[in-house]
Amino acid sequence: MIQIEGLRKVYRARRREVVAVDGVDLAVRDGEIFGVLGQSGAGKSTLLRCVNLLERPDAGTVVVGGVELTGLSGGRLRAARRRIGMVHQHFALLASRTAAGNVAVPLEITGVPRAARARRVAELLDLVGLAGHADAYPAQLSGGQKQRVGIARALAADPQVLLSDEATSALDPQTTGSILELLRDLNRRLGLTILLITHEMDVVKRICHSAAVMRDGRFAESGPIADLLRRPGSELAGGLFPLSGAAPDPEDPVLDLTLSGAVADQPLISQLARRFDADVRILDGTVQELAATRAGRLRITVRGDAGPVAGWLREQGVLVTEVVR
Amino acid sequence: MTWSEVAELLWQGLRETTWMVGFSTVLTAIGGLLVGVLLTLTERGGLLPLRPVNALLGLVVNVGRSLPFIILLVAVIPFTRAVVGTTIGTTAAIVPLTIGAIPFYARLVETAIHEVPADVVAAATAMGATRRQIVGKVLLREARPGLVAGLTVTVIALVGYSAMAGVVGGGGLGDLAIRYGYQRFETEVMIATVGVLVVFVQLIQTLGDVLVRRLYHR
Numbered sequence: 001m002i003q004i005e006g007l008r009k010v011y012r013a014r015r016r017e018v019v020a021v022d023g024v025d026l027a028v029r030d031g032e033i034f035g036v037l038g039q040s041g042a043g044k045s046t047l048l049r050c051v052n053l054l055e056r057p058d059a060g061t062v063v064v065g066g067v068e069l070t071g072l073s074g075g076r077l078r079a080a081r082r083r084i085g086m087v088h089q090h091f092a093l094l095a096s097r098t099a100a101g102n103v104a105v106p107l108e109i110t111g112v113p114r115a116a117r118a119r120r121v122a123e124l125l126d127l128v129g130l131a132g133h134a135d136a137y138p139a140q141l142s143g144g145q146k147q148r149v150g151i152a153r154a155l156a157a158d159p160q161v162l163l164s165d166e167a168t169s170a171l172d173p174q175t176t177g178s179i180l181e182l183l184r185d186l187n188r189r190l191g192l193t194i195l196l197i198t199h200e201m202d203v204v205k206r207i208c209h210s211a212a213v214m215r216d217g218r219f220a221e222s223g224p225i226a227d228l229l230r231r232p233g234s235e236l237a238g239g240l241f242p243l244s245g246a247a248p249d250p251e252d253p254v255l256d257l258t259l260s261g262a263v264a265d266q267p268l269i270s271q272l273a274r275r276f277d278a279d280v281r282i283l284d285g286t287v288q289e290l291a292a293t294r295a296g297r298l299r300i301t302v303r304g305d306a307g308p309v310a311g312w313l314r315e316q317g318v319l320v321t322e323v324v325r
Numbered sequence: 326m327t328w329s330e331v332a333e334l335l336w337q338g339l340r341e342t343t344w345m346v347g348f349s350t351v352l353t354a355i356g357g358l359l360v361g362v363l364l365t366l367t368e369r370g371g372l373l374p375l376r377p378v379n380a381l382l383g384l385v386v387n388v389g390r391s392l393p394f395i396i397l398l399v400a401v402i403p404f405t406r407a408v409v410g411t412t413i414g415t416t417a418a419i420v421p422l423t424i425g426a427i428p429f430y431a432r433l434v435e436t437a438i439h440e441v442p443a444d445v446v447a448a449a450t451a452m453g454a455t456r457r458q459i460v461g462k463v464l465l466r467e468a469r470p471g472l473v474a475g476l477t478v479t480v481i482a483l484v485g486y487s488a489m490a491g492v493v494g495g496g497g498l499g500d501l502a503i504r505y506g507y508q509r510f511e512t513e514v515m516i517a518t519v520g521v522l523v524v525f526v527q528l529i530q531t532l533g534d535v536l537v538r539r540l541y542h543r
Contacts, residue, residue: 049447052451054447054450054451077453078453078454078455079453080453081450081451081452081453082452082453084451086448086451086452088444088447088448089444090442090444092442092444092445092447092448093445094445094462094463094466094467095467095542095543096466096467096469096540096542097466105449105452105454105462106452106453108458108462109449109452109453109454109455109458109462110453137542138542139542139543157452157453163451
């Protein structure tokens with residue numbers, strides 16, 4: 001649905017050049033939720049703004065739904081943008097219009113007649129759970145409700161793709177949860193493809209099928225989450241499931257286990273104990289249901305020789321790395 | 326002078342002031358919005374960045390703002406003759422009043438539009454809105470409270486300017502206060518005139534405030 005190749009964006013300010021996006025390749029498949037994870041300043045916001053050409057890239061191509069946006073300008077670019085919805089961190093609602101008025105804006109832009117517009121607006125507000133708030137002004141709504149209006153507005157023109165620019169970063173954890181649920185629901189029900197940027201690990205855990213880790217304008221890694229977790233030294237794995245803690249006896253070896261997919265449901269630790277008659281201690285760890293897969297990481301320590309234990313675990317499909325002191 | 330004569334004078338002055346200020350307010354609103362929108366569109370980072378146009382427009386506005394009104398009043402006399410056919414009288418005073426107030430209001434329009442958050446403009450751009458749609462549906466609409474507040478300030482400034490319209494025979498309350506009160510030492514007339522002006526300005530301000538409050542939804 002979205003193909004980006006060799007994207008580069010440079011900002012020039014007072015003889016100083018800042019490379020915000022430095023050669024990014026990205027492919028988002030139909031109907032998937034793709035999350036770009038990064039610290040602020042990593043260039044993810046610029047990347048997202050390049051997808052609908054709010055920022056014009058200095059090099060590279062952006063193709064959305066088969067249309068190369070980087071080759072368009074004027075009326076044809078505007079037509080292409082109407083097929084891409086966008087949700088903003090600070091909602092970007094018109095303060096002078098009610099919730100219904102805000103949702104109607106994209107429809108007015110495309111020239112939908114008044115009666116059809118009113119029908120569609122009611123439908124959309126219902127879809128995002130704001131049917132009773134049509135006449136409320138943004139100032140009268142909570143953050144979560146404002147973002148729901150923003151999402152309804154982004155969906156008004158029936159987009160193929162939704163771009164989400166830190167949609168939950170300005171919300172409290174509970175509201176974040178409900179907005180993420182709404183996005184996942186829309187993704188399932190409408191088959192909506194979503195490209196989102198975030199600095200919250202939780203967003204990736206809860207709704208993303210694929211992800212990329214962005215740093216200094218580049219993708220450090222990118223792909224389906226289940227695959228990334230199986231990759232040794234994955235930053236995403238470390239970020240989603242941070243591990244810490246040392247063995248009580250410094251002589252004992254410490255192993256980090258990454259479990260992704262079916263292996264996460266196996267009774268590994270008890271089997272390990274029986275098979276090797278070993279003392280296994282869990283130092284840290286989580287196993288969770290992610291949107292993409294069931295996954296987790298454990299840090300364990302084993303008394304004695306870790307070699308056979310690690311070998312057996314690898315046979316079971318666990319990614320094992322020995323922690324070097 | 327009897328009180329009925331004074332009342333007669335005040336009534337006539339009020340009518341003249343209302344006419345001068347009212348008519349030039351309408352023209353100033355149109356002209357100021359136009360110039361103000363053009364200033365914001367053509368600035369760097371605007372929707373239609375055009376440095377030379379912006380620089381020229383800014384210069385014209387600044388010159389207009391720096392000229393003392395009394396000098397502007399005289400300077401535009403040839404232009405006034407071309408537009409209204411005469412250079413004296415209440416209607417003739419509307420021309421310099423409008424020319425003086427447009428740059429003033431244009432700057433206030435510019436400030437009000439700048440108050441519209443950038444991400445709201447970006448959101449409209451992302452929706453595929455045309456420039457015209459962004460100006461109409463986003464910039465002017467979102468800036469409405471500021472635009473009305475600015476116009477209120479402008480109208481009151483026009484009331485002040487109109488006092489000098491007596492120079493070209495414009496009449497009005499300000500002229501009345503100067504001619505009777507100041508030049509003929511008719512203190513009572515001056516006080517009465519100033520009283521009417523205070524009430525007049527108060528009314529405009531209240532009207533503006535009520536309107537702003539109704540438009541303000543933050």
